[in-house]
Amino acid sequence: MKIHAITGSGSKARYQRCCECDLLFILPPLTKNQAAYCPRCHAKIVHGHDWPMSRLTAMAVTMLLLMPFAFTGPLISIRLLDTRINASLLEGIWQINSQGDPITASMVAFCTLGAPLTLALSLLYLRFGHRYGMNLRPVLLMLERLKEWVMLDIYLIGMAVAAIKVKEYADVQAGSALIAYLLLTLLSILTLTHTNLEQLWERYYPQEQPVGQPEAMHVCLACRFTGYPNEHRQCPRCRAPISHRQPYSLQQTWAALLAAIILLIPANLLPISIIYASGARIDDTIFSGVVSLATSGNAPVAAIVFIASILVPFTKITVLLTLLFGIHFKTSHSLKTRIRLLRLVTWIGRWSMLDLFVIALMMSLVNRDQLLSFTMGPAAFYFGSAVILTLLAVKWLDSRLIWDAYATENAKYTD
Numbered sequence: 317m318k319i320h321a322i323t324g325s326g327s328k329a330r331y332q333r334c335c336e337c338d339l340l341f342i343l344p345p346l347t348k349n350q351a352a353y354c355p356r357c358h359a360k361i362v363h364g365h366d367w368p369m370s371r372l373t374a375m376a377v378t379m380l381l382l383m384p385f386a387f388t389g390p391l392i393s394i395r396l397l398d399t400r401i402n403a404s405l406l407e408g409i410w411q412i413n414s415q416g417d418p419i420t421a422s423m424v425a426f427c428t429l430g431a432p433l434t435l436a437l438s439l440l441y442l443r444f445g446h447r448y449g450m451n452l453r454p455v456l457l458m459l460e461r462l463k464e465w466v467m468l469d470i471y472l473i474g475m476a477v478a479a480i481k482v483k484e485y486a487d488v489q490a491g492s493a494l495i496a497y498l499l500l501t502l503l504s505i506l507t508l509t510h511t512n513l514e515q516l517w518e519r520y521y522p523q524e525q526p527v528g529q530p531e532a533m534h535v536c537l538a539c540r541f542t543g544y545p546n547e548h549r550q551c552p553r554c555r556a557p558i559s560h561r562q563p564y565s566l567q568q569t570w571a572a573l574l575a576a577i578i579l580l581i582p583a584n585l586l587p588i589s590i591i592y593a594s595g596a597r598i599d600d601t602i603f604s605g606v607v608s609l610a611t612s613g614n615a616p617v618a619a620i621v622f623i624a625s626i627l628v629p630f631t632k633i634t635v636l637l638t639l640l641f642g643i644h645f646k647t648s649h650s651l652k653t654r655i656r657l658l659r660l661v662t663w664i665g666r667w668s669m670l671d672l673f674v675i676a677l678m679m680s681l682v683n684r685d686q687l688l689s690f691t692m693g694p695a696a697f698y699f700g701s702a703v704i705l706t707l708l709a710v711k712w713l714d715s716r717l718i719w720d721a722y723a724t725e726n727a728k729y730t731d
């Protein structure tokens with residue numbers, strides 16, 4: 317591929333390599349409403365719009381003020397046998413923990429409580445740390461990874477699913493902290509979409525356009541800067557180690573993927589929730605839960621749970637397997653379709669946590685000992701772990717390896 321030299325001293329165009337396929341191209345300066353996509357694999361490279369730091373700080377402060385209400389206050393409440401029971405986010409996590417599953421409890425706690433809190437605190441750290449000359453790199457690197465772990469929106473849908481399920485047994489009402497929770501969710505989504513990390517990096521750690529052979533430039537997967545590694549083979553901007561291809565990427569991805577496949581077997585065969593209603597015990601697996609939702613006239617909710625808990629994990633694993641075999645056998649058959657499918661399931665992938673959130677809410681709502689109670693089945697732990705392992709498998713796969721196979725395949729035909 318021919319790369320033309322950048323001319324004109326006032327031009328802000330710069331060389332950029334695509335993080336996903338390693339293509340080298342020239343990135344023109346963008347206006348506020350523009351976004352740049354890779355010409356080969358259509359990965360999003362950078363977008364122009366962002367909010368000033370003052371507005372992000374205001375959002376972070378508001379989020380921190382809302383959090384005590386949203387996390388501890390009643391979100392939904394039910395009237396059961398003349399008593400009023402409230403479900404709050406913390407209560408649900410505590411219920412899972414006290415029933416002897418601290419690992420599942422911490423998974424739920426991290427996605428609903430830890431990640432939003434970290435988001436707000438990191439923005440404040442950037443604002444004030446910059447003023448006092450502190451090292452902002454670790455926080456910027458963490459913000460890059462934090463995005464998909466803030467799952468307040470998924471928990472909100474989980475509340476709706478739990479409310480529909482509980483309606484069979486009791487009257488459901490909105491709790492007093494629901495408004496605070498809705499506001500917090502909205503603010504976190506707005507903050508995440510308007511935090512432009514590329515511009516934050518440029519503001520705090522501006523880099524000169526490197527001079528030299530553009531072909532020898534590397535892209536840093538941690539901060540997406542394209543340039544020459546320093547003498548320690550580190551990225552000049554974020555100090556993360558730079559390598560031509562991620563070392564042990566295939567081994568790590570295979571390990572996470574195989575573990576996820578194995579864990580999905582008990583996750584689907586064992587009961588994920590157990591309900592005791594007037595002395596009778598009803599075990600539900602993920603699939604039978606979907607079926608009972610569908611047959612009780614809640615087809616749309618059943619469809620959401622089916623997509624989040626069954627369709628997405630299996631599609632993700634199938635696509636990842638074909639991509640990994642594609643790398644090993646150097647095939648590029650329908651590569652662009654598979655990449656598109658992978659992006660789609662990665663984007664929906666976080667929704668797989670939905671079932672766990674529903675369980676956490678149900679456990680804090682329906683807990684009347686002998687008469688009516690709801691507990692988590694053993695499948696919940698396996699399912700949660702499998703979801704997190706597939707998230708990691710996608711993260712660990714250096715997708716440039718896929719395109720290496722594509723390049724050699726194409727070279728065969730052009731020779």
Ligand SMILES: [Zn+2]
Pocket residue numbers: 334335336337338339354355356357358359
């Ligand atoms: Zn690309």
Ligand SMILES: [Zn+2]
Pocket residue numbers: 536537538539540541551552553554555556
């Ligand atoms: Zn970097």
